[in-house]
Amino acid sequence: MTGEPVAPPRVPKVAMEPTHEAALRADAPEGEVGVVAPQRAVFPDGLTLACGQRLAPIEAAYETYGTLNADKSNVILLCHALSGGAHAAGRHHPDERKPGWWDLYIGPNKALDTNRFFIICVNVLASPYGTTSPLSIDPSTGEPYHLNFPPIRVTDWVELERMVLETLGIERIYAVVGGSTGGMRAFEWAVRYPERVRKALVIAAPARSSPMVIALNHIQRQTILMGLEHGGINGAERGLMLARMLAHISYLSEHALWSKFARDTVPETEFWSVTYQVESYLEYKATTFLQRFDPFCYLYITRAMDHFDLGYTYGGGDLREALQRVQATMRFVSFTSDWLFPPAGQQEAVDILQSLGKPAEHLVIESAWGHDSFLVERVKPMLKPVIKEFLERDE
Amino acid sequence: MTGEPVAPPRVPKVAMEPTHEAALRADAPEGEVGVVAPQRAVFPDGLTLACGQRLAPIEAAYETYGTLNADKSNVILLCHALSGGAHAAGRHHPDERKPGWWDLYIGPNKALDTNRFFIICVNVLASPYGTTSPLSIDPSTGEPYHLNFPPIRVTDWVELERMVLETLGIERIYAVVGGSTGGMRAFEWAVRYPERVRKALVIAAPARSSPMVIALNHIQRQTILMGLEHGGINGAERGLMLARMLAHISYLSEHALWSKFARDTVPETEFWSVTYQVESYLEYKATTFLQRFDPFCYLYITRAMDHFDLGYTYGGGDLREALQRVQATMRFVSFTSDWLFPPAGQQEAVDILQSLGKPAEHLVIESAWGHDSFLVERVKPMLKPVIKEFLERDE
Numbered sequence: 001m002t003g004e005p006v007a008p009p010r011v012p013k014v015a016m017e018p019t020h021e022a023a024l025r026a027d028a029p030e031g032e033v034g035v036v037a038p039q040r041a042v043f044p045d046g047l048t049l050a051c052g053q054r055l056a057p058i059e060a061a062y063e064t065y066g067t068l069n070a071d072k073s074n075v076i077l078l079c080h081a082l083s084g085g086a087h088a089a090g091r092h093h094p095d096e097r098k099p100g101w102w103d104l105y106i107g108p109n110k111a112l113d114t115n116r117f118f119i120i121c122v123n124v125l126a127s128p129y130g131t132t133s134p135l136s137i138d139p140s141t142g143e144p145y146h147l148n149f150p151p152i153r154v155t156d157w158v159e160l161e162r163m164v165l166e167t168l169g170i171e172r173i174y175a176v177v178g179g180s181t182g183g184m185r186a187f188e189w190a191v192r193y194p195e196r197v198r199k200a201l202v203i204a205a206p207a208r209s210s211p212m213v214i215a216l217n218h219i220q221r222q223t224i225l226m227g228l229e230h231g232g233i234n235g236a237e238r239g240l241m242l243a244r245m246l247a248h249i250s251y252l253s254e255h256a257l258w259s260k261f262a263r264d265t266v267p268e269t270e271f272w273s274v275t276y277q278v279e280s281y282l283e284y285k286a287t288t289f290l291q292r293f294d295p296f297c298y299l300y301i302t303r304a305m306d307h308f309d310l311g312y313t314y315g316g317g318d319l320r321e322a323l324q325r326v327q328a329t330m331r332f333v334s335f336t337s338d339w340l341f342p343p344a345g346q347q348e349a350v351d352i353l354q355s356l357g358k359p360a361e362h363l364v365i366e367s368a369w370g371h372d373s374f375l376v377e378r379v380k381p382m383l384k385p386v387i388k389e390f391l392e393r394d395e
Numbered sequence: 396m397t398g399e400p401v402a403p404p405r406v407p408k409v410a411m412e413p414t415h416e417a418a419l420r421a422d423a424p425e426g427e428v429g430v431v432a433p434q435r436a437v438f439p440d441g442l443t444l445a446c447g448q449r450l451a452p453i454e455a456a457y458e459t460y461g462t463l464n465a466d467k468s469n470v471i472l473l474c475h476a477l478s479g480g481a482h483a484a485g486r487h488h489p490d491e492r493k494p495g496w497w498d499l500y501i502g503p504n505k506a507l508d509t510n511r512f513f514i515i516c517v518n519v520l521a522s523p524y525g526t527t528s529p530l531s532i533d534p535s536t537g538e539p540y541h542l543n544f545p546p547i548r549v550t551d552w553v554e555l556e557r558m559v560l561e562t563l564g565i566e567r568i569y570a571v572v573g574g575s576t577g578g579m580r581a582f583e584w585a586v587r588y589p590e591r592v593r594k595a596l597v598i599a600a601p602a603r604s605s606p607m608v609i610a611l612n613h614i615q616r617q618t619i620l621m622g623l624e625h626g627g628i629n630g631a632e633r634g635l636m637l638a639r640m641l642a643h644i645s646y647l648s649e650h651a652l653w654s655k656f657a658r659d660t661v662p663e664t665e666f667w668s669v670t671y672q673v674e675s676y677l678e679y680k681a682t683t684f685l686q687r688f689d690p691f692c693y694l695y696i697t698r699a700m701d702h703f704d705l706g707y708t709y710g711g712g713d714l715r716e717a718l719q720r721v722q723a724t725m726r727f728v729s730f731t732s733d734w735l736f737p738p739a740g741q742q743e744a745v746d747i748l749q750s751l752g753k754p755a756e757h758l759v760i761e762s763a764w765g766h767d768s769f770l771v772e773r774v775k776p777m778l779k780p781v782i783k784e785f786l787e788r789d790e
Contacts, residue, residue, distance in 0.1 A: 151666060211652040211673040215644045218674045219637055223618055225667060226633050231625030238621050242614055246641065249610045254737060257606035263704060271546060272620060272694070276701065278606040279613045299667070306671065309658060339734060342649060 031108030033065050033090030033099075038130065041167045047160065050153040057139070060164050061086045061123040061130025065106055066114035072170050076112055076391070077161060078102070078121040079178030079185040082247075082301055083293060085129030088121040104380055111387040112177065122164045124157040124185075126300035131160070134296035146296050152304045154181070155313060158188050172196045175391055176328075179203035179374040180341070181301070184308045187349070191314050194327040201390055203333045203374050206345030207319055208309035213340065217302040220246055224295045236295040241286035243298060248285055253337035253370035323352050330360040331390045333383070335373040426503030428460050428485030428494075433525065436562045442555065445548040452534075455559050456481045456518040456525025460501055461509035467565050471507055471786070472556060473497070473516040474573030474580040477642075477696055478688060480524030483516040499775055506782040507572065517559045519552040519580075521695035526555070529691035541691050547699045549576070550708060553583050567591045570786055571723075574598035574769040575736070576696070579703045582744070586709050589722040596785055598728045598769050601740030602714055603704035608735065612697040615641055619690045631690040636681035638693060643680055648732035648765035718747050725755040726785045728778070730768040 039062050046056025063086045068075065078088055080101065089106035091099050105111040112119050123131040126149065134149040141148070165173065176197055178186035183205025190200040220243035227239030249257070261278040269275040274283060311319030332350055334343035343364045353360035365382050367373040374383060434457050441451025458481045463470065473483055475496065484501035486494050500506040507514050518526040521544065529544040536543070560568065571592055573581035578600025585595040615638035622634030644652070656673040664670040669678060706714030727745055729738035738759045748755035760777050762768040769778060 147667075208658060210649065211656045211658065211671070212644065212649050214658070214671050215640070215652065215673050215677060218671075218677060219640050219644075221667065222640075223621075223637055226618075226630070226637065227621060227625065229626070230622065230630045230633075235621070235625045238625075242618055242621065245610070245614050245617075249607065249614075254605065254607050254734070254739075257610065261606045263603060263606065263609070263707075271698070272542075272616065276606070276609050276613075278610050282610060282613060303666070312658075339649070344649075 028109040030110050031114075033103065033107045033114060035094060036063055036065065036087075036090035036092065036100075038063060038086065038092065040130065041164045043163060047156065047163065049150055050155040051151045053150040055125070055132065055150055058125070058132045058160065059130070059136075060132075060160055062164050063087055063089075063100070063121050065089050065112075065119040066117050068118040068168070068170075072172075073174060074117050075165070075170050075173045075175075076117045076119045077165065077173050077176045077186075077189070078106075078112065078119050079157075079161070079176065079182030080121055080123070081178070081180035081182045082305065083289070084182070085127060086121045086123040086131075087129070088119070101375070104375075104377060105384065105387065111384045112391065113388070117174070117391070120165070120168075120170075122161045124152075124301070125160055126152045126297055126304070128292075128294040128297045133294075134300060135294055147299075149296070149300060152300050154184050154188055154304055154308045155192070157185055157304070158192055161185070161189075162193070173198070175199040175201060177201040177203075177387070177391075178205070180205055180371065181305050181308075183341075184305070188308075188310060188313075190326050190328040190330060191310050191322055192325075194325045197328040198395065199390065200328040200330045201333070201387060202330065202346070204335060204338055204341050204346075204371055206341055207323070207349040208311060208345075209306050210341075210345060214306045216246060216250055216340075217306055219243075221299050221302055224299060228295070233295075237290055240293065240295040240298055241283075241290050243295075244286045244289040244293075245282040248282060250340045251370055251372040253339065253368055255337060255368040256370055259368070319349070320352050320356070323349065323358070324356055326353060326356075326358050326360075329395055330358065331386075332360065332362045333374070333386055334362065334364045335367040335370065335379075336364060337368050338371040338373065340371040423504040425505050426509075428498065428502045428509060430489060431458055431460065431482075431485035431487065431495075433458060433481065433487065435525065436559045438558060442551065442558070444545055445550040446546045448545040450520070450527065450545055453520070453527045453555065454525070454531075455527075455555055457559050458482055458484075458495070458516050460484050460507075460514040461512050463513040463563070463565075467567075468569060469512050470560070470565050470568045470570075471512045471514045472560065472568050472571045472581075472584070473501075473507065473514050474552075474556070474571065474577030475516055475518070476573070476575035476577045477700065478684070479577070480522060481516045481518040481526075482524070483514070496770070499770075499772060500779065500782065506779045507786065508783070512569070512786070515560070515563075515565075517556045519547075519696070520555055521547045521692050521699070523687075523689040523692045528689075529695060530689055542694075544691070544695060547695050549579050549583055549699055549703045550587070552580055552699070553587055556580070556584075557588070568593070570594040570596060572596040572598075572782070572786075573600070575600055575766065576700050576703075578736075579700070583703075583705060583708075585721050585723045585725060586705050586717055587720075589720045592723040593790065594785065595721075595723045595725045596728070596782060597725065597741070599730060599733055599736050599741075599766055601736055602718070602744040603706060603740075604701050605736075605740060609701045611641060611645055611735075612701055614638075616694050616697055619694060623690070628690075632685055635688065635690040635693055636678075636685050638690075639681045639684040639688075640677040643677060645735045646765055646767040648734065648763055650732060650763035651765055654763070714744070715747050715751070718744065718753070719751055721748060721751075721753050721755075724790055725753065726781075727755065727757045728769075728781055729757065729759045730762040730765065730774075731759060732763050733766040733768065735766040 043058045046058045087100040089100040138145045176186040176189045183202040224239035227235030264277040315322030332346040350362040438453045482495040484495040533540045571581040571584045578597040619634035622630030659672040710717030727741040745757040
């Protein structure tokens, strides 16, 4: 801790130069994944978690896109973020209103090209989208686990992904790709199972959660718990809405908020609740989030995120020692306006990897759309070639 | 709204060059203000607020430091921030544990030199530190106002400051100085009463609150209101603690959090409440805040902050028209790591003022301590000369 002015962290912005014909094919017409079926894997014996407790049985929801080739050498494991699920692309029914969460990037000729790759996405433990969670029935009580669910770590998510892959006879994966908490899993895969991963693409995720992330998550959890304490499930649900609002603004940037809302007001204002468009937007988004998520799940997933620290888990506190394990070729992608996982966090990891002689690079994309840039359609022209070239180039 | 990469806003960092002997005297030994007495002014007829409602009676708490000279030409109006009060310097009793909130900068030979200036600080309406607030008795009911208190705007705070000054026979002020919401008042003084203000020093405050500020305040208010709804006053108080935690991290920076806490854990962890030092710190600070603040007051003050928009109030929506009114010499000070009121917000105002030929300048201080830099002791070596030179130079 010093009183001296602190220089901004050194983060080189690397221009993307297409070095492979794949990048030049980036303009090939994109197709759609179409209708996809949710899949499930059941593990009656469950898993011994990082906390030491055994969770059993476990059910895992997952989806796949594209075709697994004969020697199983074309597997991309895609890792979803906090509020995502296994449904990453296509539609479950032709009339489903929205496609999966990364449909922009998954399909024929897209960044994750289903003409070439077999893509699998597994819903994480504690998520409400089909995998075992605090909403599942605790066999010892016959009631939902709720707060009796065991603590979950990112490591447990990686383990469940491994278990699902093994049900398909997949031992090694061509690439692991993820953003945000999905990026944490992609990174942990490269450290935990170095011999199984050829390429790892980590988007907007560092080697460890920062105290800013922990602080924001703490406030969000405490808001849910206060609601639960004073207002039961109704209170917890309003708490979840407020938590989501805070998370939502941490995914955006100052610029994004000015661009979308400025200081515009709503036609019918209510002094305490909604006067400004930005308030109305946050309430609306939180309402739709409540329809698709659960307060108990939110508590567990954010805590897993806090505990993420590769140096602690694999290096006895020493990140350099942990990263010495990596064998995959790694690409890190950050966004200049991401204040939740600022580029400096990724640069720290890349500096260490490079100093260890590992093939790792860091591309910082100039984007005003904050942490959520990897989900924002207007960033796609910049992000698509960065992903596609990395996945398709020969190594 | 555009998909193009957005360049960071242009904010020149201006080096501070002492141009006046006052700056050279900055090393003179500093003295203390000593014991000060709280003062009060009573306005039985109250004030017609910006919202159109009349609030009466009004009592205002204020303090003064230094001596008013014969021609009343040495007055500095100091404007406190959200959770501050009139008690800016010295101690009310010799054994008071902490001095006033800006004691670092007020006293003999300090930045606001009491050998030279008469400094006055007035507690704002709706604050719990002695001025009329939601905790005051509503004469129409005999009960505290609570949510029946009328809406307050920054303009009303300026009006009360004017009224208190007039009880002392002070019409014109040499300088107005403030940071954060205090900076909003300093700025509004220069626009509302151009002929009464010779110099205005605006620290870490823009010409209008951003949608980020509104969003953060909305979540904080809704947390308090959720607590109130489900848990009565106990719930509102826990809500205030959570609101304060969020506000607190918005006053800090990524760097400050890493420096203070990193990922350190506490000796006795409790899974949901406190595992990390940063959580323990936020809970502790929120507990002390609860002892000195009030949830109802917090609701009103943050709403006043949201509504701050000089272009709207004085220019029919046109900031340029509003700033055309300014006659004071203005200095704006920002901090590089302030993400609540980023330097770009102040630069917008300075660009307009300069284009109108007004004497205005913007000094951006390289500080890693976020919005709260103006309260942080280690920033004083940089901030003190910036304030002192501006106040003491001849115009």
